[in-house]
Amino acid sequence: MAIFDLDGTLVDSVDGIALAINRRLHGRGIAPLQRDEAIPLLGDGLAAFARRAYALRQTSPVAGDIEAFVQDCLTHAEAGAQLYPGARDTLDLLVRDGWQLAVCTNKIETAAIAMLGHLEVLDLFAAVCGGDTVERQKPDPCHIHQTLHRAGLHDVPAVMIGDNVVDLAAARSYGIPGIFADWGYGQLPHDVAMPSVARHFTELPQRLAAALSCKAI
């Protein structure tokens, strides 16, 4: 089983998220966020992103701001979202090679499903498990457990692929290998042991096979 993080791993979606927060900020006369300001705020879900965006502009959300932002993201879930280069062909190849695929994301599940549907890859995944539908989201390992459970595959060997420290921390706590997606938003964490760094999506078949057999490549 290959378990994928969504934002920054499968999908580059920050532009749509930045547009949504900028609509809120504009309404209050606050300067918009640029893409490179928005990227480090991702990883812990949309509400956390919004709180960090207001903090970055040294202000606080007023009542209803966060909810309105989240609703905006849900309404325009697919806005500007793109699969990373090589993703579609690599996912197809993994399925042909017998890999089961799942998504474990801190994004709101309905938004994740809408985005994957829009990008025409939803049917490749046995489960999509959003942060709002589990008791504790990544970095808690229960999020990975729930993802596997929903796919009906909790006893199979699994590998987590992600661009954020929370992805690798969840994998380590759950006791499965993690692959760092170097093409995404995150910085290579120094404090999380990791067996593998993939520089491009197309490296994943080789790196996944190696991760399961504990080989260095």
Ligand SMILES: O=C(O)COP(=O)(O)O
């Ligand atoms: O949107 C976020 O903040 C996190 O989403 P991810 O878990 O798919 O990276």
